[in-house]
Amino acid sequence: MIIGVGLDNVQTKRMQEMLLKWAERVEDRVFTEDELNYSRSKGEPHFHLAARFAAKEAFFKALGKGLREGMSWTNVNILNDELGKPYITLQGRARELADSMEVEKIHLSLTHTD
Template structure:
């Protein structure tokens, strides 16, 4: 059963401006440790690709927070919600700590789609709840 749906669109130029103002500290507030590693590698090879990566993660986490109905308040935090990917390239939501426990207690699982084009990154999240027998 669908528990919630969330969507978000993010202006990549806004993310780029925040990076210019605050540097890596901004990315460090949004990204998990694993995401930071990927962001640094992409940014080193092609800075614009790093900005797009950060924007899609920002957007996906916003969409997830809307789908679970928490917004950006505990147990939802930027770092406890990670956007990973399967070997096929399919993006997945990976939860950690109290956010993972909160979702598991409610039987929630999430599916995510992310995209970026020119100036915008967008995400769509569907959260499902296991039906109780």
């Protein structure tokens, strides 16, 4: 059974501007260490961080909860497997809510555009 579908789009330029203005604040509040390390290992980190931001937004929309009910941005971790395929891991309140809604699988696709 499909619980929900979420879609979000973030302009990479906007993410780049946010990082230039508020790098530490945005990085600490929104991204996990794993996400930051992965993105920093790439040529243009803001492309990868924008995609992760959009994926988190889409997840919250699919769950129908937004950032309500005690969830935080860092409860959702967007990673890549050894072949580069993105996937989501959940921690804390996001994991609890997903479990209570009997979420068994999360499908994820990322794209980067200017």
